[in-house]
Amino acid sequence: MVKMTQNMDFPGKTDSPSLLELKNVTVVRGGRKILDSVSLSIGQGEHVAIIGPNGSGKSSLIKTFTKEYHPIAAVDGLVMNIMGKGTWNVFELRKLLGIVSGDLQQTYYRQVSVLDVVLSGFFSSIGIYYNHKVTPEMETRAREVLEFLEISHLTDRLISELSSGEARRVLIGRALVHDPEALILDEPANSLDLKALHSFREIVRKIAGSGKSIILVTHTLEDIIPEINRVILIRNGKIFMDGKKQEILTDANLSELFSLPIEVVKKNGYYQALI
């Protein structure tokens, strides 16, 4: 399969450095290449969906962005730049890239208030502890974020007592509290019912409209909000295709990606895969 040329024609493109630039990124885990010579560039303000079957390497790619996984040296030259820089302090990096995943939600089993969950984003922690110095500015910012996400009414509730949809929104608040350049959503809509899914999409659309990049990792086409114009397909740890959404999301491409006959339907700016 010929890799399609990368779509660099996106709204918000500027001459400033790419948000993420990877060349020849190979990651080995358990003696196996789980990412294999991945090269891609995502611009500041660009909205992208990364789609692939289970085990294709989507989460590993995110862990590579956040320096949890490290690429091996490449003969053709390894590049792993974020905002034009190759070296980052991990804490600074985590503030630059706000991440929300289903895994994160499961770590909040303690009795933590919604306000403290959002504030914990300042400390990359799971809750607020005695050694964390919460300033009035931090608290003001956390309350602003809750307001932006339309969940101020949940401020004093315990996260363990919220519905999945409410809790997911709170975790977005934790990721946004630093004002990151990009919001990375890893399988964000898992376990949401139809109403929660609708309100989740609307809030992600609002964030996309506020100028932050949305990088959405999913195996569900329905998660792709209309603001996302570029789709990257990933298979067996490699970029399978990368280009404009309407050119990539075809019956033939999705059928080949998932090794299954798939019909792609489009309605009201959203896509759906029928099997």
Ligand SMILES: Nc1ncnc2c1ncn2[C@@H]1O[C@H](COP(=O)(O)OP(=O)(O)OP(=O)(O)O)[C@@H](O)[C@H]1O
């Ligand atoms: N730390 C690790 N050690 C060994 N193997 C790993 C590790 N991390 C990931 N893998 C393997 O790499 C492959 C890609 O995993 P990854 O979690 O990135 O896939 P994914 O596309 O996110 O899948 P899913 O949609 O199921 O979440 C899988 O085969 C997985 O078992």
